[in-house]
Amino acid sequence: MASLQYLPLRAANLHTNANTTDKSSTSQLFLNHQKRNRFFSKNLSCRAAKESDGSQEDARSKSRSFQNVEGGKFDRRDILLGLGGLYGTTAVSQAAFAAPVDATKCGNADTLPTCTNIKDANCCPPPNPNITDYVLPVNQPLRVRPAAQLADNKYIEKYNKAMKIMRSLPKDHPHSFAQQAAIHCAYCDSAYEMVGFPNVKMDVHFSWLFFPFHRWYLHFYEKILGKLIGDPTFAIPYWNWDSPDGMPIPAMFADHNSPLFDKLRDDNHQPPLKIDLNYSKSTPSPVGDELIQANYKVMYNQMVSSSKTPELFFGGAYRGGEAQVKAAGAIENQPHTQLHIWTGDPEQKYGEDMGRFFSAGRDPLFYSHHANVDRMWNIWKTLPGKNRKDIDDPDWLDSAFLFYDENEKLVRVKVRDCVDTKKMGYVYQDVPLPWLGSRPPPKAKGKGKGRGNKAGVANAAEAPQVFPNASEVLPQVLNGLIKVSIPRPKKSRSQEEKEDAEEILVIDGIEYDGNEYVKFDVFLNDEDEVESGPNNAEFAGSYSNVPSISNNRVKVSMSLGITELLEDVGADDDDNVVVALVPRTGKGKVTIGGAKIIISS
Numbered sequence: 001m002a003s004l005q006y007l008p009l010r011a012a013n014l015h016t017n018a019n020t021t022d023k024s025s026t027s028q029l030f031l032n033h034q035k036r037n038r039f040f041s042k043n044l045s046c047r048a049a050k051e052s053d054g055s056q057e058d059a060r061s062k063s064r065s066f067q068n069v070e071g072g073k074f075d076r077r078d079i080l081l082g083l084g085g086l087y088g089t090t091a092v093s094q095a096a097f098a099a100p101v102d103a104t105k106c107g108n109a110d111t112l113p114t115c116t117n118i119k120d121a122n123c124c125p126p127p128n129p130n131i132t133d134y135v136l137p138v139n140q141p142l143r144v145r146p147a148a149q150l151a152d153n154k155y156i157e158k159y160n161k162a163m164k165i166m167r168s169l170p171k172d173h174p175h176s177f178a179q180q181a182a183i184h185c186a187y188c189d190s191a192y193e194m195v196g197f198p199n200v201k202m203d204v205h206f207s208w209l210f211f212p213f214h215r216w217y218l219h220f221y222e223k224i225l226g227k228l229i230g231d232p233t234f235a236i237p238y239w240n241w242d243s244p245d246g247m248p249i250p251a252m253f254a255d256h257n258s259p260l261f262d263k264l265r266d267d268n269h270q271p272p273l274k275i276d277l278n279y280s281k282s283t284p285s286p287v288g289d290e291l292i293q294a295n296y297k298v299m300y301n302q303m304v305s306s307s308k309t310p311e312l313f314f315g316g317a318y319r320g321g322e323a324q325v326k327a328a329g330a331i332e333n334q335p336h337t338q339l340h341i342w343t344g345d346p347e348q349k350y351g352e353d354m355g356r357f358f359s360a361g362r363d364p365l366f367y368s369h370h371a372n373v374d375r376m377w378n379i380w381k382t383l384p385g386k387n388r389k390d391i392d393d394p395d396w397l398d399s400a401f402l403f404y405d406e407n408e409k410l411v412r413v414k415v416r417d418c419v420d421t422k423k424m425g426y427v428y429q430d431v432p433l434p435w436l437g438s439r440p441p442p443k444a445k446g447k448g449k450g451r452g453n454k455a456g457v458a459n460a461a462e463a464p465q466v467f468p469n470a471s472e473v474l475p476q477v478l479n480g481l482i483k484v485s486i487p488r489p490k491k492s493r494s495q496e497e498k499e500d501a502e503e504i505l506v507i508d509g510i511e512y513d514g515n516e517y518v519k520f521d522v523f524l525n526d527e528d529e530v531e532s533g534p535n536n537a538e539f540a541g542s543y544s545n546v547p548s549i550s551n552n553r554v555k556v557s558m559s560l561g562i563t564e565l566l567e568d569v570g571a572d573d574d575d576n577v578v579v580a581l582v583p584r585t586g587k588g589k590v591t592i593g594g595a596k597i598i599i600s601s
C-alpha cells in the first residue's frame with residue numbers, strides 16, 4: 001500500500017508509458033485524474049461564501065493569477081506536452097512523471113479560490129516575476145519559541161506591537177496579515193497547481209507535505225514579524241496544548257484589546273476552560289483531572305504508540321502528478337483537527353475562523369497552534385525507537401513551496417531545507433512532556449475485554465461473543481456501532497520483530513461529504529466502547545475532519561500503529577482483533593470501506 005510504505009511509482013510507470021501505447025495499465029490513474037480535474041474545475045473548497053472579518057478585504061486583481069515560474073533543469077511541461085500529444089491525454093504523462101511536488105505556481109484564472117470573498121480577488125501572493133531559490137541564512141541569531149502561557153509581559157508587548165504593524169499594512173503588501181492568512185487558503189486546495197502537471201491542484205493536508213509546508217509557513221511569518229519590529233530574535237509563541245497550564249487558549253490571545261485577539265472563536269471555549277484533545281461537537285468532554293488524563297492519553301497514543309514509523313507520523317506519500325491518496329499522519333489527524341474544531345466559532349456558517357481551512361490563517365492563534373504541531377515533529381524524532389526518522393525519499397525532500405520572505409523576495413523553498421529547525425534558526429523552549437508516561441499498565445495476556453477469539457477467553461463459563469469478519473460486513477454506512485473481527489497477519493511477534501516492523505490497523509475508504517464535520521472513535525477489544533474514551537486502554541484513536549466549503553465526497557484512509565496497544569489490552573497472542581467504530585458526530589454520514597491489519601515493511 002503506497003501510502004504506508006512510500007513505494008516509488010516513478011520508474012515503473014515511466015517505462016510502461018514510454019514503450020507502449022496500451023493505456024490499460026494506466027486506465028485507473030487516468031480515471032482518477034479525470035475525476036480529480038472535474039473536482040477542481042467545479043469546486044473551490046476555499047471559497048468563502050461570507051466575509052467573516054471586515055479586515056480581510058482584498059483588492060488584488062486577476063492579473064496576479066499568473067505567477068511566472070522558471071523551469072528547473074529541464075522543462076517538464078514540454079515533455080508532458082509531447083507525451084500528451086502522443087497519447088491524447090496528459091493524464092497518462094502525469095502518472096509517468098511522478099516526482100516531487102512543485103507547488104510554486106499559484107493561480108489559474110478559472111479555478112482560483114476567493115479566500116477573501118471579494119469578487120475577483122484571490123488568495124495567490126502578489127505577483128512577482130522573480131522567484132529565487134531560498135538559501136537559509138547562516139549565522140543568524142537563534143530564535144527561541146516560548147510556550148505561550150509562560151511568556152512574560154515584555155514578550156507579549158513585543159508580539160502585540162509586531163501584529164499591530166502587520167495588521168496595519170496595505171492588504172496587497174506581502175507582509176500584511178491579510179496576505180499571511182491568504183497563504184493558508186491558497187494551499188488548502190485549488191489555488192496552487194503542480195508545476196509540470198497543469199491539471200493537478202494542491203492540498204497540503206492529508207499527506208506527508210503537512211508538516212514541512214506548515215513549518216515553512218511559520219518560519220516566514222515569524223521572520224516577517226521580527227523584521228517589522230527590527231528584532232531578528234523574535235520568535236512566535238507555541239500553544240502548549242499538551243501540558244495542563246497550556247490547555248486553555250493562551251491569555252495573550254484571549255485579550256479583547258489585543259491585535260492577537262480574533263472574535264470568530266467559540267465563546268464557550270474561552271480560558272480557563274481546557275481543550276479536549278478528543279473533542280467532538282456532539283459528545284460532552286470530560287472535566288477536571290479526567291480531562292487532563294484523557295489528553296495525556298491522546299498525546300501518548302499519537303506521539304508514542306501509534307506513530308512509530310515515518311509513514312504513520314507524517315502521513316501518506318504525495319508525489320508530483322499523482323492524485324492524492326488522502327492519509328493524514330497521526331498528529332495531523334489528532335489532536336491537530338480537534339484544536340481547529342474546538343476553537344472555531346460554531347455560530348458562523350462555516351465555523352470560522354479556525355474551524356475551516358480557508359479561514360484558519362485569519363486567527364493569530366492558528367500560528368501558535370501550528371507552532372506546537374511543529375514542535376511535535378522535533379519531539380517525535382527524539383523518542384525511543386529506531387524508525388523515528390525523517391523521510392529519506394527524494395520525492396519528499398525535493399517538494400517545493402512558494403513564500404515571500406522577510407525581505408519581500410518571492411522564494412521557492414524545499415522540504416529538505418526544513419528538516420532541522422536549528423539550521424532554520426529556531427528552537428522551542430523546553431518544557432516537561434507530562435504525557436510521556438501515560439502508557440496504561442499492561443493487562444495480563446488473555447485478560448483483555450471483548451476478545452476476538454475463543455482461545456484466549458479467561459473465563460470458560462462465559463461464552464465469547466463472536467463478531468463478523470470485517471470483510472463480510474464492510475463497506476457499511478456508520479449508522480451506529482460497527483464491531484468487526486479482523487485477522488492478524490502474525491501474532492506473538494518477538495520484541496525484535498516488533499521494533500523492526502509495526503503492526504498497523506488500516507481503516508480505509510472512509511467517505512463523507514467534505515462540508516460535513518464527522519467524528520468517530522476506534523477501540524480495540526473493548527466491551528463498553530460506546531461509553532468509553534481515551535482514558536481506557538482500549539481506545540486506539542479517532543477520526544475527524546476540518547470541513548471544507550465544498551460538499552465533494554472526500555475519501556481518506558486512517559492508519560494506526562497498534563503493536564503496543566495490543567500488548568496493553570492483553571491481546572498480543574490472539575489470532576483476531578475486535579475493532580469497534582463508534583460514531584460521535586455525523587452518524588449515518590460516513591461510509592467505512594474496509595478495515596485490515598498489516599505489518600509495515
Ligand code: C2O
Pocket residue numbers: 184205214336340357360370
Ligand atoms: Cu493547514 Cu491546521 O491546517
